[in-house]
Structure formats: C-alpha cells, structure tokens
Amino acid sequence: MLDKAGKQAGTLAKANEALGYMPGFGNDFETESLPGALPQGQNSPQKCAYGLYAEQLSGSPFTAPRGTNERSWLYRIRPSVRHTGRFNKIDYPHWKTAPHVAEHSLALGQLRWNPLPEPTEKLNFLQGIRTMTTAGDAPTHSGMAAHAYAFNADMVDDYFFNADGELLIVPEMGAIQVFTELGKMDVEPSEICIVPRGTMFKVTRLGDEKVWRGYVCENYGAKFTLPDRGPIGANCLANPRDFKTPVAAFEEKETPCRVHVKWCGGFHVTEIGHSPLDVIAWHGNYAPYKYDLKTYSPVGAILFDHPDPSIFTVLTAPSGEEGTANIDFVIFPPRWLVAEHTFRPPWYHRNIMSEFMGLIYGRYDAKEEGFVPGGMSLHNMMLAHGPDASGYDKATNSELKPVKLDHTMAFMFETRFPQQLTRYAAELETLQDNYIDCWTDLKKRFNGTPEGDWS
Numbered sequence: 001m002l003d004k005a006g007k008q009a010g011t012l013a014k015a016n017e018a019l020g021y022m023p024g025f026g027n028d029f030e031t032e033s034l035p036g037a038l039p040q041g042q043n044s045p046q047k048c049a050y051g052l053y054a055e056q057l058s059g060s061p062f063t064a065p066r067g068t069n070e071r072s073w074l075y076r077i078r079p080s081v082r083h084t085g086r087f088n089k090i091d092y093p094h095w096k097t098a099p100h101v102a103e104h105s106l107a108l109g110q111l112r113w114n115p116l117p118e119p120t121e122k123l124n125f126l127q128g129i130r131t132m133t134t135a136g137d138a139p140t141h142s143g144m145a146a147h148a149y150a151f152n153a154d155m156v157d158d159y160f161f162n163a164d165g166e167l168l169i170v171p172e173m174g175a176i177q178v179f180t181e182l183g184k185m186d187v188e189p190s191e192i193c194i195v196p197r198g199t200m201f202k203v204t205r206l207g208d209e210k211v212w213r214g215y216v217c218e219n220y221g222a223k224f225t226l227p228d229r230g231p232i233g234a235n236c237l238a239n240p241r242d243f244k245t246p247v248a249a250f251e252e253k254e255t256p257c258r259v260h261v262k263w264c265g266g267f268h269v270t271e272i273g274h275s276p277l278d279v280i281a282w283h284g285n286y287a288p289y290k291y292d293l294k295t296y297s298p299v300g301a302i303l304f305d306h307p308d309p310s311i312f313t314v315l316t317a318p319s320g321e322e323g324t325a326n327i328d329f330v331i332f333p334p335r336w337l338v339a340e341h342t343f344r345p346p347w348y349h350r351n352i353m354s355e356f357m358g359l360i361y362g363r364y365d366a367k368e369e370g371f372v373p374g375g376m377s378l379h380n381m382m383l384a385h386g387p388d389a390s391g392y393d394k395a396t397n398s399e400l401k402p403v404k405l406d407h408t409m410a411f412m413f414e415t416r417f418p419q420q421l422t423r424y425a426a427e428l429e430t431l432q433d434n435y436i437d438c439w440t441d442l443k444k445r446f447n448g449t450p451e452g453d454w455s
Helices: 004-017 389-397 423-427 435-439
Strands: 021-023 029-032 053-058 071-076 088-090 111-113 129-137 142-151 158-162 166-173 175-180 183-187 191-195 201-206 212-219 243-246 257-263 266-272 279-284 289-292 313-318 325-332 335-337 354-361 376-379 403-405 409-415
Touching: 129 354, 129 376, 129 423, 142 325, 142 409, 166 175, 166 354, 175 191, 183 191, 183 243, 183 289, 212 325, 212 409
Parallel strands: 158 257
Antiparallel strands: 021 243, 029 279, 053 071, 071 279, 088 266, 111 376, 129 142, 142 212, 158 201, 166 191, 166 212, 175 183, 175 201, 191 289, 243 289, 257 266, 313 325, 325 409, 335 403, 354 376, 354 409
C-alpha cells in the first residue's frame, strides 16, 4: 500500500502527464491540475487548498476599461517573491533593445539574409537569440524588436521572463515546448505562440533536429489582438476558436535553478532552489496561447486586382493612432489566385510602415529565388520593394487561369517605426550582398506606343 507521500507523488505525476488546451481568443479561462485547487466564488480565500498561495498577475493597469483589462489569478506552491532573490547583472550581447542605434558601416538599403549559421557550441533558446532590428522605445512601451534564433540545447534549470514586452515565437525548423507558469505549449513550424509580458517560461526541444531555428517578435507596446474585420464581417481570417490556451501544468523541482529577467533592455539573473513553474491552478484572461497558421482563412480578390497585404493580418498590436499599428503580424499562406487581367504577385511599393519578413517553408510568390526558409528580409519605410525581375516576367506572361499557391508560408513583422539594424545583422555572414541585383533586369518597356515594348 502506498503511503500518503507516495499517493501524493503519483497524483502530481498524473496531473502533469496531460497536455491540453482551451479554445478561444481573449476568453476568461479557468483550469486546475489538481481537483479543488481553484477557489470558487472568490479570488483570495483566507486559506487556499493544498497550502497554495493566491497571486494576481496583471497585464494592464487596474483601471483599464473592462474590454482591455487583463489579469489572471494564480494559485501556486510559492509566491513569486520567492522566485527571485538578489539579482546579478548578466550579459546577452546579441539581444538588443530599442532605442538602439548600432554602430556599423552598412549603408541604407533593401536587405536580405540567408538563415542564421548553425551554432558551433551548445546554446539554449535564450543564448541563441540574435536581434536583427529594433524600433521605437521599450521603456515608453512603443515599438518592437525582430529577432532570429538558432539553438541546440534545452533550458533545463534556467527560466526567463521579459518585463519589456510580450514575445511572439515563430518556429521555422524544429518543434519546441514552451513551458510557462500557466501551462505547456508544444509549438511546431507553421504554428506560433505568444508568451505575455512578465510570464515565466522555459523552452525545450522536441524531435531530433540538429538545430532548432525560428523568429521572435518582441512587442514593447499594446498586446497583440485580433484585427477588426470591417466589411469582411464575422468570419474568416484568424477565427477566435482556433487559438489555444494551455491548461494548468506545474513543475515541482527542488534543485538549484536560475531565473533570468529582461528589464528595460538589461539582463539580470537570480539563483533560487526550486522551479518557478509551480502554478497548480489559475483563472483569468492574461495567458499564453498558440495558433496554427494553417487554420487561417485567407480572403482575397475574386475578380481583379491584388488587395493590400493587410488583408492577411493574423494579429495586430494597436498604437494610439487609429489604423496605424505598433505591429502587424501578417502571413502569406497557401491560397488560390483567380483575378482576371491582373498582375497577381504583390505590386511594387513604397510604404510608411517598415517590413521585416521571414519564410517558414516553401517559396514566396514575389521572389523566384534567393529567399529561402529561415531567411529574412528588411524593407524599411519608403524604400521601394516588390517582385524580382524573373517573378515579374513570369507574372506578366503566364496564362491567367486559377492557380493555387501551395506549400508556402511566409510572414511579416510590420511596424509604424523605422527598424534600426543591429551591428550583428549588418555584419552577419549570411547577408546577401547581391540582393539589390534582383531588380537589375527590370528593363524600360516604354516606347511611346500604347502597347509598350513587351519583347
């Protein structure tokens, strides 16, 4: 017969086996990993079940309007004041924060990179972050940073929370598990996840890749939300039911651990004797979530012309100016092209917004070659961009029958702020020095006649 301690250990192990999710975007959730751990009818009882501590995690001011007020109540083994001790400064030299103007000699221009090099040493997720651009001002809660990551080791006894902003993680190679205070998320390429500002988590590897690679958008401003659909109506684009929030899960570990913190661009570490991922139950609307990009329902032209790329917005982080986002997260998923008498790829463009692009898999329809999965491009505000010469020739001469763009998934972090290039990005060995040449063969076709020179 098991003694009391053995029964409790078995219960804890069983509670942590299940990995489940709750559907919906911005819902008020409740979940518990042990029966009766979640108080009913109140938030802060005099004594919580299982000897737990009640604690509130607020993602907005207390007085924010009801529609934007965000908080969750957590019921945990130890309060968060026990998950930090005396801090020491630590350096992550490749992770930069706005405002940041790097000293480098690379001139202004349209830029593109091949994937990050594979690590030559053991790096975990935190150590594998490489900042490509920064924009805005983190201490004033505006702007963003675009990062790429490449790592090959787990965060075993290391944990992290980011006081500067929420993190949008976009795996490109290798599935990962993001274990947060509020539960676990398994996230594979073609899925994304959001870790809210201030939420503790660690990242471990799933599968047997040689390197795990992807992208991160660090949002300093208002949190990501779903864009309004306007005349589109109630359906399509990213539907709320497809967003998945994890159920409660915890890690009971009484061994030396380290908590790393990012605060106003600086990094700090504290030593503790246990895991901080000790939330047994929680309820509220401030929580991590994941989303499968394959469930996005694109809307586009069904007669003529190419709509603005904003029609493919999955998430938006609003600014104080209506219609001008702090960040838009936009994807270019599989879809049918059917428009008549129309140049179907994205048109040539100059834009007040600045665009950082990545490719998860396949090929982007505006670039015939050179833009590969794991690669990146940067088109800053008012710098012209658009299809390369071969893509233009193909689009203007192909038969305009229905064509499906399949096996492709590109994305864009677009912001109202100019994106400042880091020194690391400017000097990265995978920078394509010849990217600008992709437009060289766009020749003059004007000859004074209505037909032009299409030879």
